[in-house]
Amino acid sequence: MNRSTCRDLLAEETGNFAIMTAILLPLTIGVGGVALDLTNVMREKAEIQNIADAATLSAASKMSKDDITEAEATKMANDEMVGQYLANLEASGLSAEERAAAKADLQKNMNTGATITSTGGTSKNFEVRMNLKANVQLSGLTRILGFEKIPISISSISASAREGNALSMYLVLDESGSMAWDTTTVDPLKPTRTVTGWYQCGTYQCWGNYQVTNYVTKIAALKTAAGVMMTELLKAAAPDLSNATAQETEAMKLIRIGAVSYTHETKTEQKPAWGTTTARSYVAALPTVPVGGTDASGAMAMAYADLQKANPTEEAQHKAKKNFGFSRFIVLMTDGEMTGYSNAWNKGIDDKVRAACTQAKADGITVFTVAFMAPDKGKDLLQACASNKESYYESSNMADLVAAFGDIGRKAAKTQTRLTN
Secondary structure, rough: OOHHHHHHHOOHHHHOOOOOHHHHHHHHHHHHHHHHHHHHHHHHHHHHHHHHHHHHHHHHHHHHHHHHHHHHHHHHHHHHHHHHHHHHHOOOOOOHEEEEEHHHHHHHHHEEEEEEEEOOOOOEEEEEEEEEEEEEOHHHHHHHOOOOOEEEEEEEEEEEOOOOOOEEEEEEEEHHHHHHHHEEEEEOOOOEEEEEEEEEEEEEEEEEEEEEOOOOHHHHHHHOOOOOHHHHHHHHHHHOOHHHHHHHHHHHEEEEEEEEOOOEEEEOOEEEEEOOOOHHHHHHHHOOOOOEEOOOOOHHHHHHHHHHHOOOOHHHHHOOOOOOOOOEEEEEEEEOOOOEOOOOHHHHHHHHHHHHHHHHHHOOOOEEEEEEEEOOOHHHHHHHHHHHHHEEEEEOHHHHHHHHHHHHHHHHHHOEEOOOO
């Protein structure tokens, strides 16, 4: 082609447009596909990162709570990662063959490890690490440029710790008049009791002493349940010791418990103290035959004031014992609804208790609640106050109450799990 022909070709605008369009169209489509696929790749990477984080968090938490081995934690993290990853692929519409290939590829390029490190005494650190590579399939638009898939890399590290099971806890306990009522549990030590009054003797009504079934009162059940909870805390403080005195000695380094009871009035509190002895004594001294209405708002405010982050007392006390990390808990229990000094539910008091619970939870305090043979409004309040569903308990009898407080003790002794990557 000579110069004249080239000039003529370039000068012919109608033909040039069609030629240039034919040349550039695939490239334009491919570039558009790249932009779309890059967005999809970033989204999928975030989704896979979330799956990996959830898997390592779950495994690290399980190690802390249930003493599973490093190998068991590794398998648990891998299984959760693969399971959720495949579930997402299935939801995206990939065929069974494509999912099987993706699974094999993920397992080949996934490296997970779990470690348990003792930091002295009963303190332990737990860590789960996961590194993986995955391939994100590209769309047909990008494939025009010759790219089939893009590899991505994910890293997730989660850690949990038992820093001596260090904690500060406040018991907020109902001692209103209804706590003097009977439960449905017969006292095993004294199944009957003598009362004086009219009773049926043959076809006549007689006056005198007679025997009736002796049921455990609500307040007696509460005292037993609180004791079980503190025993669980002692076990966590010194899991390798069976002697109660030795356990209490260890608890004096790790556990601080305060308590306050309430009727329609807030009673004198027991400030948080080391170990469980002081709190046990406070609970044991609750009246055998309680009287009064129900208003937990002042007691909740008192518990929050002592445990809140803005109050440096608890942190200073724990640091003095070399507990540089500790958890904070409030245990709120009632058998009724908020009535004040009356026999009718009081919305204003109820709202105050809810507000106090909200304030405590916002400050990072875990709130456990126990509704003991409580009416619906009492249950509704404590459900709202609890930190989560697992922190709320309904007890319809003494056995339930004891089980609830025991479970709270075991849960409180575990520390929280966190992502560190």
